[in-house]
Amino acid sequence: MNQARCFAALLIAACAGGQVAAKPDAPTLTGVVTRVSDGDTLWVRPNSDGKPLKPIKLRLLGIDAPERCQAGGPAATAALTSHVLHRVVVVRTVGRDSYGRLLGDVHLQGEDLGAWLVREGHAWSHRRFGVADVYAAEERDARMARRGLFADSGALEPRVFRKRNGPCD
Secondary structure, three states: OHHHHHHHHHHHHHHHHHOOOOOOOOOEEEEEEEEEEEOOEEEEEEEEOOEEOOOEEEEEOOEEOOOOOOOOHHHHHHHHHHHHOOOEEEEEEEEEOOOOOEEEEEEEOOEEHHHHHHHOOOOEEOEEOOEEOOOHHHHHHHHHHOOHHHHOOOOOOHHHHHHHHOOOO
């Protein structure tokens, strides 16, 4: 019984904030990026036996980019667009978020896009309990170098921005 409680507590902690870490054996898909919605959401058209399928909306796991209407949002969207649009990516999926988007780690020629976005100052490492998660080292380096949104000491994390201003229209 005590073991079950520990497992439940770990599961709740892992899922806090709506994100979980992708496991190395998680299902993968390969496809072409057809659209970038914002700095942490894109559309991937998977290939199945060489036949393209309908694009899937995908949320990058482990990061939180500024909202489209927030300072830094257009720059994050532009950076991701110029880096991946019409290129082939590999996605390791972990499930869906509360908006129905597929969640996953996305790699372009072996490069982790979440790490790249945080390192370049276009996103925060996702936080649980106020602590930076997967990409904490990349965020620390970007902050020290004052890259991108980290050049602005008053930059708001998207969750704080949404709480103060509501969602973008």
